[in-house]
Amino acid sequence: MTNHHQSTRGEPRVALVTCAELSDLDPDDRLVLAPLAARGVTVEAAVWDDPAVDWSGYDLVVFRSPWDYALRRDEFVAWAHTVPALVNPADVVRWNTDKRYLAELSAAGVPTVPTAWVGPGETWTRPADRGEYVIKPAVSAGSQDTGRYDLADPEHRELAEAHVRRLSDAGRVTMVQPYLSAVDTAGETALLFLAGPDGLAFSHAIRKGPMLTGPDLGVEGLYKPEEIAARSATPEQLAVAEKTLAVVPGGTERLLYARVDLIPGADGSPVLVELELTEPSLFIGYADGAPDRLAEAICTHLRLRA
Known part of the structure; x- marks a missing residue:
């Protein structure tokens, strides 16, 4: 450099x-x-x-x-x-960079993790289902300010409410999602797309293991280290990814890359957790030829601007 x-x-x-x-x-x-x-x-x-x-x-x-x-x-x-x-x-x-885009994708028919939104100053009504839930801010990077709560546990219910209040007091929008237990076994699949001569093309996929271990207490060390491995994407996962990318405002021709993160839903079908278009890890070290494909994608965009 x-x-x-x-x-x-x-x-x-x-x-x-x-x-x-x-x-x-x-x-x-x-x-x-x-x-x-x-x-x-x-x-x-x-x-x-x-x-x-x-x-x-x-x-x-x-x-x-x-x-x-x-x-x-x-x-x-x-x-x-x-x-x-x-x-x-x-x-x-x-x-x-504001995960309320998930609501737009859901409205467009993309299968997404069901999400409730709590704005600053709004009252959060706990779900009637006393299962596990994930609480995090709508604007975040990585797993910052993110916690996993078992709402059958009275202590977890208090901690969950405190988490929402903490985000609300900071002027941040909170998102509440059911914890999809399949992540504990199947993990999360990230599908990576890179620019080519005809627009975005699938490059490779990786598996991410579960990270959340419990409530967010505002301290470091509450997450498992990231477990990453190469993975083959299924036709069903690729179909959901393509459906997701089709909804991106302005089209995908302008994009250098995209990462589509999926988890099996309650019926085993893939649902969208996040669409990463700003600063995602691309995991190019986990797929043969991926560094060259990213370099070629960058050169493609250089040629477009020449």
């Missing part, structure tokens, strides 16, 4: 957007550096809120790991709208 003030004398310059804590990029993202260099592309890591970065000096600006944006989402979205040659585009970022 080069300094972001260095001239590249005609070579395409690409910024991989990250955060200060990952100023040298996430290890998975670093796997694309050599394939891009082999294609004559100069790549630089750039921290999204670093005022010294001249974003107009890049031929393409690629979101990768700006994972500290959740508590500064308005600032983050406003910044995205100032950046030329940004992928995925700023209007997609605005739409995708």
